[in-house]
Amino acid sequence: MNNIKIISSHRKSIIFFATLFIILIYAGYSQSQSQQSPSMNSTNFNSTIYNELPPRGFSDKEQKLRNLIVDQEYKTISKIEKYYNKKNKDYLKLQGYEYFKNNFQFYDYQRPLTTGSLQDEYVMGIGDVLNFVLQGGRNENFKKTVNKDGLLYLDFTTPISALGRTFGDIKKEVYARGKNSLTETEVYISVDRIRNINVEVTGEVNLPGSYNVSSLSSVLDVLLIAGGIKKSGTLRRVKVINGKKVEYIDLYQFLFGLEGDVQVQNILNNKSIIVVSPIGKTVAASGSFLRGGIYEILENSDNVKNLTNYAGGFSEPGNFFITRQSVLAKNLKNNVGIAQKNDKLRDGDVFFS
Numbered sequence: 001m002n003n004i005k006i007i008s009s010h011r012k013s014i015i016f017f018a019t020l021f022i023i024l025i026y027a028g029y030s031q032s033q034s035q036q037s038p039s040m041n042s043t044n045f046n047s048t049i050y051n052e053l054p055p056r057g058f059s060d061k062e063q064k065l066r067n068l069i070v071d072q073e074y075k076t077i078s079k080i081e082k083y084y085n086k087k088n089k090d091y092l093k094l095q096g097y098e099y100f101k102n103n104f105q106f107y108d109y110q111r112p113l114t115t116g117s118l119q120d121e122y123v124m125g126i127g128d129v130l131n132f133v134l135q136g137g138r139n140e141n142f143k144k145t146v147n148k149d150g151l152l153y154l155d156f157t158t159p160i161s162a163l164g165r166t167f168g169d170i171k172k173e174v175y176a177r178g179k180n181s182l183t184e185t186e187v188y189i190s191v192d193r194i195r196n197i198n199v200e201v202t203g204e205v206n207l208p209g210s211y212n213v214s215s216l217s218s219v220l221d222v223l224l225i226a227g228g229i230k231k232s233g234t235l236r237r238v239k240v241i242n243g244k245k246v247e248y249i250d251l252y253q254f255l256f257g258l259e260g261d262v263q264v265q266n267i268l269n270n271k272s273i274i275v276v277s278p279i280g281k282t283v284a285a286s287g288s289f290l291r292g293g294i295y296e297i298l299e300n301s302d303n304v305k306n307l308t309n310y311a312g313g314f315s316e317p318g319n320f321f322i323t324r325q326s327v328l329a330k331n332l333k334n335n336v337g338i339a340q341k342n343d344k345l346r347d348g349d350v351f352f353s
Contacts, residue, residue: 067105069206069227070100070101070104070105070206070227070228073206074098074100074228076231078231078232080094080231080282081231081294084284084294088286088350090286092284092292092293092294093294094282094296095256095293095294095295095310095311096251096252096256096296097228097229097231099228100223100228100229101228104227104228119167120167120168121167122191122194122216123165123166124146124162124166125150125163125195125197125215125269125270126148126150126195127146127196128146128162128191128193128195128215129143129144129145129146129194130143130144130145130170130191131143131191131192132154132174132187132188133187133189134178134186134187134188135185135186136183136184137182137183138182138183143192146162150162150163150164154177156177156181156182157177157180157181160173160177170189171189174187174189175189195215196212196213196214197213197214197215197217197268197269197270198211198212198213198270198271199213199217199222199268199271199272199273200273201222201223201226201273201276202273202274202275203233203275203276203277204230204232204233204278205223205229205230205233205276206226206227206228206229207225207226211226213225215268215270219249219267219268220251220254222268223274223276226274229276230276232278232279233277233279234276234277234278234296235250235251235255236251236296236297237249237250237277237280238251238274238276239274240272240273240274240275241272241273241274241275242267242272247267250298252296252310256309256310256312258309258310280296280297280299281346281347282295282296282297283297283307283346283348284349284350285351285353286352286353287352288315288353289311289312289313289315290312290313290314291310291311292311295310295311299344299345299346299347300344301344302344302345303341303343303344303345304322304340304342304343304345304351305342306345307345308322314353320353322338322339322351322353323338323339323351323353324337324343324349324351325349325351326346
């Protein structure tokens with residue numbers, strides 16, 4: 001009887017240690033799997049390194065602070081506004097900055113970067129992911145990333161140069177190569193995911209800094225993320241630097257719905273720099289103008305007709321005379337008389353209608 005008890009106890013010990021051994025082996029295997037490096041084949045390597053994650057956005061605390069800074073800036077009466085309002089019975093404010101004030105808090109910093117339908121004019125870059133569908137003699141669906149050398153590697157043809165080319169151009173080349181290399185197979189291609197770029201914003205903006213944004217972001221998108229342009233900053237000559245290339249953007253065409261082509265799209269690249277310089281020369285429009293206020297001018301270029309367009313025309317139908325008052329030192333001179341539509345604007349002028 002004692003021998004039976006000893007054997008039973010021995011069996012329980014064996015079972016216990018065997019179970020413990022299996023648990024330890026399984027735990028060690030799981031840990032090794034979780035610590036294992038990702039596969040370094042070309043697709044996974046490119047996706048890991050060059051296809052960046054979407055921007056993280058801001059915490060509630062950060063966003064509240066950002067909102068406070070922006071709100072305070074646009075509530076404060078600027079020196080230029082104080083200057084013109086000393087001489088005018090109507091309250092005049094700088095025009096154009098409402099766009100940033102009204103849209104900043106509602107701008108979605110984490111807009112999705114995935115797109116299945118993108119215009120052919122989109123310029124491809126490192127990190128863009130394309131989706132390929134093959135149908136016919138070969139049926140397959142796969143994704144490829146524009147590699148760090150700017151190439152697309154496809155198994156049915158030689159590498160395709162993609163960096164700096166439009167999506168439309170790449171589609172045409174892929175279709176042509178597919179016809180030559182694949183038997184009775186149709187090739188369909190779309191953009192699966194677009195890359196992120198890093199843009200630096202400096203100068204007269206509320207929240208200067210470096211921002212990681214979608215490559216589809218416009219200059220206005222990035223300026224909104226940076227809190228908008230301060231009332232001490234220019235809206236007429238926003239500088240965009242891409243390496244050695246420098247462009248100047250006049251935001252008035254966009255902000256006031258004027259005719260003409262304002263290039264705010266598709267001009268940003270990775271490491272682009274947006275510089276907002278101090279505001280330039282100004283004039284004021286008061287009286288019967290639809291949108292009376294203070295406007296930044298391009299001196300020796302803008303005229304009375306331009307100012308009327310910026311101000312949205314007149315608030316009611318009829319023929320209106322426009323009187324110019326020029327400010328010289330601290331004196332307001334009223335003897336300039338009626339302004340003609342082609343008269344050039346001068347810094348400090350006040351126009352009444």
